Amino acid sequence: MNLDSDGEIFGFLGPNGAGKTTTLRLLTGLTKPTSGSAKVAGHDILAESVKVRECVGVVHEVSNIYDEMSAWDNLIFASQLYGVPKDQREKKAKELMKLFGLHERCKDRVGTYSRGMKRRITIAAALIHEPGILFLDEPTTGLDVQSSRMIRNLVKELDKNGSTVFLTTHYIEEADQLCQRVAIISQGRIVTVDSPEKLKVSVEKHQIIEVSFSQVEDLERRLTDLNYVNKITQVGDKFRLHVENTSEAIPLLVDFARENGLKIMSINTLKPSLEDAFVEITGIAAEAMATEKEQTKKGGNLG
Amino acid sequence: MGREWFKGLVKAFYIAKKDAKVYYFKAPNFTYGLLIPISLFLAFAMAGQMNPKLIVPGLVSLMLLFGTTSIEAVAVVLEKQTGTFDRLLAAPVSYFILVVGKTLAGFFFGLILAAVVLFPLAAVSGTMVLNPFLALIAIAITSLAFSALGVLVSAYAKWVPEAQMLSNFLRFPMVFLSGTFTALEALPSQLQVVARVLPFTYSVEALRSSIAQPAVTYTYILDIVALTLFAIVMLALSTKILEKRVT
Numbered sequence: 256m257n258l259d260s261d262g263e264i265f266g267f268l269g270p271n272g273a274g275k276t277t278t279l280r281l282l283t284g285l286t287k288p289t290s291g292s293a294k295v296a297g298h299d300i301l302a303e304s305v306k307v308r309e310c311v312g313v314v315h316e317v318s319n320i321y322d323e324m325s326a327w328d329n330l331i332f333a334s335q336l337y338g339v340p341k342d343q344r345e346k347k348a349k350e351l352m353k354l355f356g357l358h359e360r361c362k363d364r365v366g367t368y369s370r371g372m373k374r375r376i377t378i379a380a381a382l383i384h385e386p387g388i389l390f391l392d393e394p395t396t397g398l399d400v401q402s403s404r405m406i407r408n409l410v411k412e413l414d415k416n417g418s419t420v421f422l423t424t425h426y427i428e429e430a431d432q433l434c435q436r437v438a439i440i441s442q443g444r445i446v447t448v449d450s451p452e453k454l455k456v457s458v459e460k461h462q463i464i465e466v467s468f469s470q471v472e473d474l475e476r477r478l479t480d481l482n483y484v485n486k487i488t489q490v491g492d493k494f495r496l497h498v499e500n501t502s503e504a505i506p507l508l509v510d511f512a513r514e515n516g517l518k519i520m521s522i523n524t525l526k527p528s529l530e531d532a533f534v535e536i537t538g539i540a541a542e543a544m545a546t547e548k549e550q551t552k553k554g555g556n557l558g
Numbered sequence: 559m560g561r562e563w564f565k566g567l568v569k570a571f572y573i574a575k576k577d578a579k580v581y582y583f584k585a586p587n588f589t590y591g592l593l594i595p596i597s598l599f600l601a602f603a604m605a606g607q608m609n610p611k612l613i614v615p616g617l618v619s620l621m622l623l624f625g626t627t628s629i630e631a632v633a634v635v636l637e638k639q640t641g642t643f644d645r646l647l648a649a650p651v652s653y654f655i656l657v658v659g660k661t662l663a664g665f666f667f668g669l670i671l672a673a674v675v676l677f678p679l680a681a682v683s684g685t686m687v688l689n690p691f692l693a694l695i696a697i698a699i700t701s702l703a704f705s706a707l708g709v710l711v712s713a714y715a716k717w718v719p720e721a722q723m724l725s726n727f728l729r730f731p732m733v734f735l736s737g738t739f740t741a742l743e744a745l746p747s748q749l750q751v752v753a754r755v756l757p758f759t760y761s762v763e764a765l766r767s768s769i770a771q772p773a774v775t776y777t778y779i780l781d782i783v784a785l786t787l788f789a790i791v792m793l794a795l796s797t798k799i800l801e802k803r804v805t
Contacts, residue, residue, distance in 0.1 A: 281727060283648055284647075284648070285644060285647055285648060305650045305652060306652070307651075308648060308650040308651075313648040315641060315644050315645070317641040319640065319641035319642045319644055319645050320642070320645070321576070321580050321642060322640075323570040323579065323580045324576070324579060324580060332572065332576050333645075333649075335569065335572040335650060336569060336573075336646070336649040336650075337649060337650060338565065338569075338570060338650065380645075387779075496652070
């Protein structure tokens with residue numbers, strides 16, 4: 256596995272058991288590799304494990320903060336562990352509490368928090384020492400829409416500040432929204448690494464026109480008869496036409512409408528989604544991947 | 559290097575302080591740390607007409623053994639179960655410092671338990687501690703040694719009851735074979751040999767010595783050395799096992 260990432264949001268996509276979390280654990284010194292090498296922030300993960308951990312923040316898949324302590328005490332403890340100077344600990348904790356919208360309940364026990372609030376305080380604790388690299392393992396799984404959005408916005412903010420974010424997720428749409436580059440991993444091997452847009456283009460075999468007309472009845476048969484249409488699917492009141500070349504097909508489609516006395520209500524060209532690319536590359540249905548995760552984490556939502 | 563060590567030790571204290579906040583008041587600590595030793599004491603000691611100079615060191619050592627190994631079972635295993643242990647492992651802290659931090663949590667818990675037991679018991683039984691300073695050293699080294707033992711056992715366990723069960727395999731034989739409630743000399747000669755292998759023997763003996771003798775004895779020094787070596791071995795083994803089990 257070869258990876259090189261700097262100053263970007265780097266996504267790690269793959270089905271359960273593909274090796275996403277194992278890779279994250281290897282890079283953060285939580286698991287020892289049996290072979291191979293890696294450097295994080297210029298430090299060897301084996302020889303300079305403690306140095307690596309000083310430079311990175313890790314948000315595990317489970318919100319592993321101390322329920323028995325307040326959010327404030329959790330942040331202060333994290334700052335002590337990461338060697339934040341004593342005179343800066345409270346200032347940093349206050350800033351993060353405000354940034355994550357938790358300042359009003361900062362003295363409450365974390366055990367009384369909602370799942371979304373726990374997730375936020377977990378991420379805040381990982382940022383207390385201002386790491387250059389943040390590892391996020393499934394940050395929004397099982398969260399409500401509001402918390403998910405807040406976390407995604409925060410990740411975007413981190414990116415603007417020049418941090419590197421290493422994100423593992425099974426939400427393909429999340430990776431598409433956030434990541435500059437995505438690695439698709441399957442059975443412990445990286446199948447491909449590229450930007451979401453390039454990945455979509457790489458699987459683009461047919462171009463698609465989505466069109467709706469003023470009349471729907473008996474249209475599917477007539478559209479199928481058109482020689483420039485390879486395949487047709489009906490989605491609600493719209494038709495998706497798979498064609499060789501959209502720029503040649505659109506004027507012909509306008510002629511077809513005129514000849515048949517139809518009005519074109521809407522017309523769009525569609526590109527394959529990242530999900531289409533993922534399915535094409537891994538051969539795994541995206542829904543199956545999401546369902547597996549949701550079985551263990553109820554209440555997931557992609558807002 | 560020295561500065562790094564100091565920073566590491568400070569972090570170990572922070573881990574211990576956090577453990578005190580989170581785990582000192584968990585139920586298993588009261589069951590295993592207080593109730594079982596007191597029950598054993600009542601069952602075996604009060605029934606006989608025993609010399610307070612034998613009873614007091616026996617009960618204090620008993621509390622230290624059960625109390626420290628119980629707090630470690632909770633503070634290490636519960637962290638592994640809830641995933642918070644990963645938080646510690648992901649922090650810039652070496653395995654050794656992590657083990658020291660966990661051991662210190664048990665160490666301070668042991669000191670509190672010993673104080674809770676020793677003063678009232680000494681007052682009620684009319685026992686005079688002839689050298690409190692030596693008694694304090696013996697209590698401190700015992701607490702450290704058994705806490706490190708607790709960390710080692712807990713490094714193997716996946717569940718708190720499993721850790722308590724593994725600890726019981728060590729705790730009960732030690733209690734009955736180390737002359738806790740009887741003078742060591744009263745045990746059969748074969749058992750006296752076995753007792754000499756067990757750290758609990760040295761803890762009871764050191765405490766008895768500090769209660770009965772105002773001056774440092776040769777036996778006391780040997781007891782402290784034996785307990786210190788045991789603590790060092792336990793810390794080293796715990797570090798190795800933790801590293802192996804975790805990664």
